[in-house]
Amino acid sequence: MNPTPLKDRAAIVGIGQTEFAKHLEPSEKALACRAIAMALDDAGIAAHEVDAFAAYTMEATDEVEIAKAVGAGDVTFFSRVGFGGGGSCATVGHLAMAIATGQASVGVAWRSRKRGSGPRPWTDTVNQLATPAQWTRPFGLLRPVDEIAILARRYMHEYGLTREQLGAVAIACRNRANANPAAIMYDRPLTLDDYLSARMISDPLCLFDNCLETDGALAVVMVSAERARDCRQAPVYVHAFGQGLPAQHHGMVNYWNDDPLAGPSWIAAKQLWKHSDLGPADVDVAQIYDAFTPLIPLSLEGYGFCGKGEGGAFADDGGLELAGRLPINTSGGGLSEAYVHGFNLINEGVRQLRGTSTNQVDGASTCLVTAGEAVPTSAVLLRRD
Template identity: 80%
Template sequence: MATLKDATAIAGIGQTAFAKRLPESEKTLACRAILAALDDAGIAPSEVDGFASYTMEETDEVEVAKAIGAGDVTFFSKVGYGGGGSCATLGHLAAAVATGQASVGVAWRSRKRGSGPRPWKNTAVQLPTPAQWTRPYGLLRPADEIGMLARRYMHEYGATRDHLFNVALACRNRANQNPDAIMYDRPLTREMYMTSRWISEPLCLFDNCLETDGALACVIVSAERARDCRQKPVYLHSVAQGLPAQHHGMVNYWNDDPLTGPAWAAARQLWKQADFGPDDVHVAQIYDAFTPLVPLS
């Protein structure tokens, strides 16, 4: 079976600024990021015929396609959830390009979470199953669910808040080296971490990711076309989604081992289809929405 590397590549990337309370709408930010990615690849907007984004997005492919001046759109898809689900948008477009359903695909995300209320603040909304069984007991936000998972991890493996601080510090140190980062000039100390307010024990303020405004996008084309694009292409070797048996959101109550999750199912599929193994990887980008996710990964 051929791998994705034989067929598809990322030809261009684009993004807007990331900050608190940007004045532009999510649609405007999305279009700016997409146009920047197309310019990076040297591809005209009229050639775009495939789109992939999140179900969580306020923007949709119909409005985006009109706004950027896309041609006939022959493929579009939505990926459930958010955050770590971003890899799947690339997988959907790679499959579409590899099977001839599209020739130029665009994946994007545009959010203004730094400007408005969080979606979980509406606690009076009718609860779907299974949240009706958990929210009455205090699991209202993602932070609450990860806090519960973190407590189990600390119990099983002897992890302490110092271990979580090390993750937060590593992330902040990277931001302190990036002039475009919101935390560029705001170093973190152990005292700041240990004395910060609780968000959901054992998670304090600095165990949680920032909520920001901004957008980013990338362009997926065939490997053959990518060789003639403006930038050196990044080939897609393998992409996988994961949903293990009896999975329950961020906290896996029904699994024999609650510390296993979608990453386990995704990893098995990812490496099965890749043309190299974990030992060949020199750079790891681990989803760090909450500090416990890094050691747990």
């Protein structure tokens, strides 16, 4: 019996994305359909061949409306992954599993957001709070940034993480955005002085520790490895996939665990590497979920690129830059390209392996893409021939 039946059995053959902006006129549904149409055209596949969809929660559009609007055929597989940005990579993993097991032949995953012009979900005090929020919001942790600030302060206390190290994360992402015309921050350089003098949002996290609020949509198209060879674009294979929900996990603060700094990425990483022929040392470039800068060092540790407590130091001396130990977020990521709940990281991973990134890593043949750390999460390892 093949212990890794998913490995390299499915491939991403099409990607699409709309423009990113603070405010776009089209609805989230219209933006989603545009991105999907572009991804199908990129792959050279007709809409009526689509028989699978995967999305993740906090998505306003649904499979029924999207399938009708884009002209899909009969749909035999659909999934919706929980926990917001933690589900981004799981959409690719779920479609890969569906294709590998014969449940579907042409899959579409998408994300459409109007967070730049729409309401902020954490300001809604009408709806009943989910269980984790009942234990945090009454005590002042009103927004995601407040919860991540708690983790960051613990990290500083335990391992000496510095604001300069967090600044290096923000600057690495901004440097990549400055070479990407599609990025919101394309024409806005960031220096360490800019970072250190920025206003505090939730101490110790300042303005530049926070992701953007963006309108836009993205999509990918997936097929079997066999069919991928006949598609318009060179295939990018889903080599491995993992999800992670630690025992006794609680919200973003994670303070019920024995070690709050060993978050969901540690569990997802075990699954990912267990089913892979490769390890962290084989990864040429990474797209790491960056809703907030501390998630980068925490993820570097969780996925095995450095030891516990060493994630901050990993970013020093250009470790995350193009010529560094591990180039990350080469389109600018959520901090400086656009925040679309992490889906732009997937598309950029595909571009890196196609050799079409605006910040191309020479010879890149493997790319790790991760979803939101500090919430139940997911990750995929992509590769090319």
